[in-house]
Amino acid sequence: MRNVVIIGSGCAGNTAAIYSARANLKPLVVQGHESGGQLSMTTLVENFPGFPEGIQGPDLVGNMKKQAENFGAEFVHGSLLEADLSRRPFRLNIEEEWVEARTLIVASGASARWIGLPSEQKLIGHGVSSCATCDGFFYRGRKIMVIGGGDSAMEEANFLSRFGSEVTLVHRREQFRASKIMLDRARSNPKIKFLTNTVVHEIHDPAENLVTAVTLHNIATRETWRQDVDGFFVAIGHIPNTSVFRGQIDTDADGYILSKGGAKTNIPGVFHAGDVQDRTYRQAITASGAGCMAAIEAERFLEAEGH
Ligand SMILES: Cc1cc2nc3c(=O)[nH]c(=O)nc-3n(C[C@H](O)[C@H](O)[C@H](O)COP(=O)(O)OP(=O)(O)OC[C@H]3O[C@@H](n4cnc5c(N)ncnc54)[C@H](O)[C@@H]3O)c2cc1C
Numbered sequence: 001m002r003n004v005v006i007i008g009s010g011c012a013g014n015t016a017a018i019y020s021a022r023a024n025l026k027p028l029v030v031q032g033h034e035s036g037g038q039l040s041m042t043t044l045v046e047n048f049p050g051f052p053e054g055i056q057g058p059d060l061v062g063n064m065k066k067q068a069e070n071f072g073a074e075f076v077h078g079s080l081l082e083a084d085l086s087r088r089p090f091r092l093n094i095e096e097e098w099v100e101a102r103t104l105i106v107a108s109g110a111s112a113r114w115i116g117l118p119s120e121q122k123l124i125g126h127g128v129s130s131c132a133t134c135d136g137f138f139y140r141g142r143k144i145m146v147i148g149g150g151d152s153a154m155e156e157a158n159f160l161s162r163f164g165s166e167v168t169l170v171h172r173r174e175q176f177r178a179s180k181i182m183l184d185r186a187r188s189n190p191k192i193k194f195l196t197n198t199v200v201h202e203i204h205d206p207a208e209n210l211v212t213a214v215t216l217h218n219i220a221t222r223e224t225w226r227q228d229v230d231g232f233f234v235a236i237g238h239i240p241n242t243s244v245f246r247g248q249i250d251t252d253a254d255g256y257i258l259s260k261g262g263a264k265t266n267i268p269g270v271f272h273a274g275d276v277q278d279r280t281y282r283q284a285i286t287a288s289g290a291g292c293m294a295a296i297e298a299e300r301f302l303e304a305e306g307h
């Protein structure tokens with residue numbers, strides 16, 4: 001029987017692990033398919049407080065893990081495959097091994113949707129990004145491309161226009177899903193150029209480990225061309241990792257956990273932390289803060305029950 005099981009080993013899960021381990025609760029952290037979470041995919045992180053020169057993403061989450069282990073947190077490989085949250089203790093299928101838990105912290109994140117090119121995957125953190133707030137600063141005076149046609153693509157393009165010499169927004173359709181106000185704002189921004197009916201065929205150049213250009217294709221005119229680019233931002237949405245809790249933890253229509261205040265979900269004893277609930281900020285520091293909140297709430301919940 002575990003006091004606390006934490007699902008996910010990103011900033012939220014690892015911070016929850018530090019707090020609950022220091023509260024002597026010996027948490028079990030299920031690391032998932034992506035040990036270290038999204039930051040394990042990136043390079044330099046310049047906006048996490050406490051590192052004036054910045055810190056490499058994998059080092060930041062690696063340090064958090066070490067810190068948690070120093071206080072007695074246990075990390076296991078693999079994923080949560082199934083969960084029965086209908087009664088307590090909760091029953092969790094972790095890689096076909098059933099574990100019982102008095103409390104559960106869900107810190108399973110929200111994965112960015114990518115366009116799906118192998119070159120894109122190779123260049124994440126080397127010019128390909130899914131987060132303008134995180135990486136825009138690296139592209140001051142450079143050529144930036146944003147992929148997408150929704151509100152978040154418009155917001156990212158507007159934000160990135162503060163940094164780039166030019167921003168090209170590429171959308172595969174003629175019509176945009178974005179709201180009129182967001183679209184109008186982007187359209188009236190002199191730095192943003194629109195390319196509609198256009199898809200990305202290739203991102204160059206994985207051999208150089210750097211984004212240098214893209215090959216674009218206009219599906220209406222069938223024209224194909226190469227365009228120089230330094231920063232390639234994909235803004236086509238995120239997928240919250242909540243399918244394993246479907247029908248048990250309340251979510252919104254997109255699958256983000258609905259908070260019942262603080263770190264509470266609709267199920268007493270189940271807490272949320274990080275991007276799995278947060279569709280607004282999606283930052284390492286906010287995920288860590290949420291992990292801290294969830295751990296404190298789990299500890300108080302256990303305390304109130306006399307554990
Ligand atoms: C390329 C890139 C660069 C970024 N740069 C910055 C930056 O510079 N600064 C910044 O503040 N933010 C940055 N971010 C955003 C930041 O990484 C996220 O906001 C943060 O990682 C969210 O933390 P999290 O713990 O909530 O989720 P995640 O980091 O997404 O972690 C989720 C964890 O849950 C696990 N998981 C999922 N499903 C299961 C399951 N069924 N069972 C067990 N485990 C599961 C995954 O394996 C993973 O370990 C960047 C993101 C990306 C993609």
